[in-house]
Amino acid sequence: MPQRTQQSKLRAFIYEVRPSGGRLRRGLIQGLMAAAFIMGAFALTQLVGGLWIASLGASTFIATVFPGAESARTRYLVGGYAFGSLFGALCALGRQWLVARPHPPVAAGLVFCTLAVFLTVAAMSSTGLAHPPSVALSISVVLADRPWVTAACAMGAICLLCLFKRLI
Numbered sequence: 001m002p003q004r005t006q007q008s009k010l011r012a013f014i015y016e017v018r019p020s021g022g023r024l025r026r027g028l029i030q031g032l033m034a035a036a037f038i039m040g041a042f043a044l045t046q047l048v049g050g051l052w053i054a055s056l057g058a059s060t061f062i063a064t065v066f067p068g069a070e071s072a073r074t075r076y077l078v079g080g081y082a083f084g085s086l087f088g089a090l091c092a093l094g095r096q097w098l099v100a101r102p103h104p105p106v107a108a109g110l111v112f113c114t115l116a117v118f119l120t121v122a123a124m125s126s127t128g129l130a131h132p133p134s135v136a137l138s139i140s141v142v143l144a145d146r147p148w149v150t151a152a153c154a155m156g157a158i159c160l161l162c163l164f165k166r167l168i
Contacts, residue, residue, distance in 0.1 A: 030064045037064075037164055051140040052154045055084070058133035059158060063165050071131050074162045080131025081158040083123040084116075085151035088141025091116040095142055113139045 037060050042053060059081075063072045070076060095112040116138040124130045137154055144150040 033164075034060045034064045037161060040160075051143065052137055052150055055133040055136035055140060056154065056157050056161070058136065059131065060161060062131075062133070063161055067165060072165075074166070076129050076131045077158050077162055078155075079127065079129030080120075080124055080134030081137060081155055083120050083127075083129070084134035084137035085141060085155050087119040087123065088116045088138035089147045089151045091119070091138070092142045092144065092147030109143065113142050116142045 034057075038053070038057055059077060062069060063077065066072050071080075091112040094115070095108045098108040098112070117135055120135050120138040124134065141147045141151050141154070
């Protein structure tokens with residue numbers, strides 16, 4: 001129980017809005033939390049590489065600044081990233097197969113990025129798990145050198161973000 005009260009006090013400290021500077025304090029704390037999380041994720045991109053950090057930045061913004069928003073809920077974050085990772089990785093396989101043939105790589109990238117966006121949006125819309133940055137993730141995974149590793153790192157990072165969000 002003491003752990004819960006401590007979390008409640010921290011939550012009250014972060015989200016308390018007072019007319020005299022409460023919003024500034026909240027904004028600074030939320031910005032620091034987002035920056036700390038992205039700094040850790042950026043270290044991971046140095047090992048894996050990739051553009052997926054941009055979608056994670058957008059998700060971090062949604063989760064820290066709008067924690068009560070529907071798209072900031074854990075099921076939307078994880079569900080959206082699962083779709084983006086899955087369809088991005090599958091389309092990356094198709095792209096790698098097509099590039100091995102005598103087709104221009106730019107056309108293959110365009111076709112499979114478009115297909116990944118279509119599949120991700122269709123899956124999120126039909127299941128009701130819309131999380132917009134997941135669409136950017138699917139493109140990042142298609143364009144990655146190691147798509148399955150990138151997808152796994154993105155899924156791990158979003159799960160850590162959900163845990164991080166739950167702790168505050």
